Amino acid sequence: MTLDHGGETMPESGPHRPYKAPLFRKITFVGLGLINGSIARDVRRLGLAERLVGTARRTETLDQACALGLVDEATPNAAAAVRDADLVVLGVPVGVSGEAARAVAPGLSADAIVTDVGSVKGKVIELVAPYLDMRRFVPGHPVAGTEKSGPAAAIERLFENRWCILTPHSATDAAATERVATLWRALGSNVELMEPAHHDKVLAITSHLPHLLAFNIVNTADDLEGVLKGEVLKYAAGGFTDFTRIAASDPTMWRDVFLHNKVAVLEVIGRYIEDLIALQRAIRWDESDALFERFESAQAIRREVVRAGQAYKRVPSARYHRVNDRRQLSRNLV
């Protein structure tokens, strides 16, 4: 199936297909970290925009993004950066989405589409609403990432064969949503539309809670370190190393995720604690069948995840490959 875009016939999905025409004249990236930097890399590689401009707070970030070739130019002046842009991508911690929207608003053209990549959707919509024309704001979340941050963390093909969830709200113009969807498909992602509140519930269990567990288990292990006399680090191999990798994720980003998806996260923490207590009880009372059934059902779920093509294994090159052997560089489902 194909989509018609600006007179060009575009493939609906699939990674690194050559696009005959740029999808946008000028894309401005607000925030130049892992996610926006990775989008910029692929937009340039695939020729999806004529000009790329970036903005962030620190000169160091701007210089680094230019030196890495992520953008053609960068300025700390957000309103100047978005002038004449037909697409603006907010890629900042979700807690400052409103601040970023307010900063770009005076420079936006009437026809500019604004999208974002925040890991939380309901609260971001609320934060940007006072500053943007909401008909042209398309909330988005690429479910891909790593534990690294900043411009130097940006990598190519981060979004290939991954989901990008768009959560248009009642005011969003369908044509704006379609243009943003076309960009994500060009980056190799599969696009799904979802209600913002539903997105926040789904991600609370599939991404936010697992990150919380990782942060917590690493700290608990560290608290036990005195008692275990260095053995936590010595025998860290196994599963614990993976928890430390996830726990290395950016504290600002994750603080904002939890504070801005409070209701859904508190709900899943409650459910998780109930299930953990059931396991604790089964261990205490030697309920061997109950433990076995619980572990067996978890094993079956893992098989399903692998079948759905969303699991990765570590290989000696320190890159990560899809368990079903399709090449893939990204590591976290976030």
Ligand code: NAP
């Ligand atoms: P990142 O690598 O830490 O980059 C954040 C960028 O935002 C930096 O360029 C930073 O530069 C800039 N920034 C921070 N505060 C700002 C402010 N108040 N105003 C303007 N710019 C500001 O973060 P990221 O991992 O790309 O995450 C960006 C967004 O993507 C977040 O909303 C996150 O929830 C979402 N997301 C992340 C992942 C992931 O795996 N990391 C996956 C999917 C979605 P300066 O410090 O110089 O301003």
